[in-house]
Amino acid sequence: MSYNLAQPDPVISISGLNVRSARSHILKNISLQIPRNKVTVLLGPSGCGKTTLLKCLNKLTDLYSELTVSGHVYIDGDDIINTGQDLSAIRQKMGLLSQKPYPLPLSIFRNVSYGLKIQGIRDKNTVKAKVEKHLREAGLWEEVKDRLDQPASRLSIGQQQRLCLARGLAVNPEIILADEPTSALDPISSKKIEQLFVKLKKDYTIVLVTHIMQQASTLADHIVFMYLGEVIEQGTREDIFERPKSPVLKEFLATGH
Numbered sequence: 597m598s599y600n601l602a603q604p605d606p607v608i609s610i611s612g613l614n615v616r617s618a619r620s621h622i623l624k625n626i627s628l629q630i631p632r633n634k635v636t637v638l639l640g641p642s643g644c645g646k647t648t649l650l651k652c653l654n655k656l657t658d659l660y661s662e663l664t665v666s667g668h669v670y671i672d673g674d675d676i677i678n679t680g681q682d683l684s685a686i687r688q689k690m691g692l693l694s695q696k697p698y699p700l701p702l703s704i705f706r707n708v709s710y711g712l713k714i715q716g717i718r719d720k721n722t723v724k725a726k727v728e729k730h731l732r733e734a735g736l737w738e739e740v741k742d743r744l745d746q747p748a749s750r751l752s753i754g755q756q757q758r759l760c761l762a763r764g765l766a767v768n769p770e771i772i773l774a775d776e777p778t779s780a781l782d783p784i785s786s787k788k789i790e791q792l793f794v795k796l797k798k799d800y801t802i803v804l805v806t807h808i809m810q811q812a813s814t815l816a817d818h819i820v821f822m823y824l825g826e827v828i829e830q831g832t833r834e835d836i837f838e839r840p841k842s843p844v845l846k847e848f849l850a851t852g853h
């Protein structure tokens with residue numbers, strides 16, 4: 597499957613992005629476009645900067661005073677790196693899924709309604725309908741519909757990860773950022789998350805960090821291969837897996853690191 601990488605309206609456009617710590621140059625002059633309603637996979641060996649790049653997209657880098665970020669990250673045309681814009685408004689555009697699920701210490705229902713509250717939705721019937729909608733989107737409704745008032749902590753880890761996805765979707769994001777979201781999950785739960793991503797890209801733009809090649813080759817529309825803080829190659833999965841150009845990508849495909 598091929599598509600035009602140079603979309604007229606990429607949801608995220610990055611140019612000249614650099615991240616430095618006192619000791620190292622972590623991201624080196626990254627320029628990249630992330631297409632709308634596609635799955636973009638950030639692929640590369642451990643330590644190449646995938647998570648740092650993901651953190652730049654929702655300004656989580658602000659939490660690390662040791663990091664200096666320069667350059668531009670445009671989300672829907674707004675440069676979030678050089679803006680006085682309210683951070684929570686920027687972050688509301690994005691749902692974040694991390695390696696391990698972190699449900700709130702609340703019931704299953706309230707984990708999802710929490711996201712609705714953030715948006716000021718309080719009408720009881722609307723909240724109920726939206727909680728069901730997002731649990732369905734996250735493929736969890738059938739498993740939890742009879743125990744919505746139970747603590748989220750009683751769910752399996754795979755179910756908790758889908759609950760966190762539902763909670764993220766309840767904030768009505770445009771973009772889902774996922775940092776190795778299946779790394780703590782068993783193969784069946786991992787498969788479920790992968791299948792959800794394929795469905796969700798119809799309505800959301802997904803940026804997924806993984807070093808699992810199988811996952812990249814099943815899910816990705818667009819793959820960005822990173823190495824030592826640089827984008828080395830990007831393209832469709834055919835470009836990356838069948839026609840790799842650079843020696844480091846060839847080596848990574850052959851050895852996994």
Ligand SMILES: Nc1ncnc2c1ncn2[C@@H]1O[C@H](COP(=O)(O)OP(=O)(O)OP(=O)(O)O)[C@@H](O)[C@H]1O
Pocket residue numbers: 617622640641642643644645646647648649660662663807
């Ligand atoms: N807050 C920080 N301070 C200093 N160095 C950092 C910081 N965060 C990340 N780094 C360094 O930046 C480099 C890239 O880290 P990052 O976590 O982005 O890599 P990654 O590709 O996601 O790796 P992995 O696949 O192992 O999670 C690493 O060398 C890491 O030690």
